[in-house]
Amino acid sequence: MSTMYEVLPGPEHFLPPAAASMGVRLPDPGQAHIHGKIVNEDEAMEVAARQFLSAKVPTIFPGPLVLWAWNEKAAKKATAIRHLYETIKESVTPSQQAMLIPMPDYRPKYPKINPEIEINPNHPNLTIWHNKIDACMFVGVHCHQANLSLKIIRGGTYCYTMAMCAQAGHEDAMVSFRDATADKIMRLADWVKKLKGSVAPPKD
């Protein structure tokens, strides 16, 4: 029997362990991880696409690195993310509700955020709960804030988390890509299109 720690949807309750401390390691270039297991990137693309297509509320959370057009690469990624969102929206059934909710910055907002229109890394669970989000992908969020969000979500919700990371990936996501580019995001959109109609929609 394997004793490997698996990064699975929660709720894992307060203070879920950092997956890295449980032995989960980051993928090498060209790889990704699923629940902590290193796989090739295409395998993870398929799993991510299936998650989007089978979720009641598949959601993308773009962060400041792609929301703000601070360089050409960021602007291209924003275009790709919008394309991914539109593809998911077109590919799901009317009973599913695709969402694109920004994480504009990381400041602790007082008295509280409006969970309908934004997500904040200090209490991401509020947005997940409010919109009943069951699968999400973070993209363009700085490493520390993404880790914080992923752990809080795993601790307090049943949401399936994915990370499209521009650096080395996130152990605390259930699926994580690394070295994200606009092309890689477009490839994921292609996977969603390819699997459209072949994934069973969620049961009510």
Add this chain to the structure above:
Amino acid sequence: MSKERIKIAPEMFDIMPSEYQDLVDRATYGKEGRGWKDIGTSKELIEEHSLCAGCPESMAFRYILASLPAPEDTVMVGSTGCTSLVFPHVGVHNIHSLFGNQNAIASGLKRALSVRFPGQVKDVVVLAGDGATVDIGLDMTLQAWFRQEKFTTICFDNELYANTGGQESGLMQKGFVAKMAPVGKTFEKVKLPEIARESGCHYVVNCTVSKPNLVEKVIKNAIHVAREIGPTYLQLYTPCILEIGKNSMEGLQEMRDSEKPTERFAYKEYVSDEAKELLTELAAKEKERKAAAKKQLAEKQLAGKA
């Protein structure tokens, strides 16, 4: 210019909360002659804050942020206190230092910015309470002035440690009894404006924030002098209405009462000869700019009629 970077990716514009859209479309980054009169007609660089209702510090924050000459090229350094509750809601780069070491942080930051962006204007502004400036951080405050570091230090003087319950501070007035200082202050309020002058500050002002035009003037002067000549210091009275037993509506009157000629916040200003020369030069340029803008407007109106 860095303000060119402050734009939202077009594909993401519609999903951004309105305060960010406003910040890009209606804020005054890069506006020549920006000032307190922009308040109410443009997006302010401060979002909802968590200060008490009627807190004079919130007024001060609004006037200061409206008056920064180049907010897109300014980094503010804060310290522990009520101000640190506001900084997360401010649309200007800012750093939270350890309690008291704000002027040391600002010294390193200013030097680093000069190396990283040679030939560009990068303003550093310290904004801290009286505990951080005069008690816990006095060493760092003074050493920065001795070294002639080119940044502005602003002290929000509320004459006690407010958000920890009202303990005695060096800037508290003699005889004052606070919740956590029941015996009453036994020595005089530290004369930091005078100490600043003797320590090498080129522009020093002691006043309240009751008059927004005055706050705008001293902020701009202090930042321009710091940019070109050397350290500057502003001591602004921002009374803590809770700790002195006032109501929300009484903050403004408290400041007005405290700035009378015989009171401790009567307007006091020191300007070095070098700074005087610079400010005269800047005032002349500003006059020219306003005259040119007026002429341009008149010509436009004339063309419109024709």
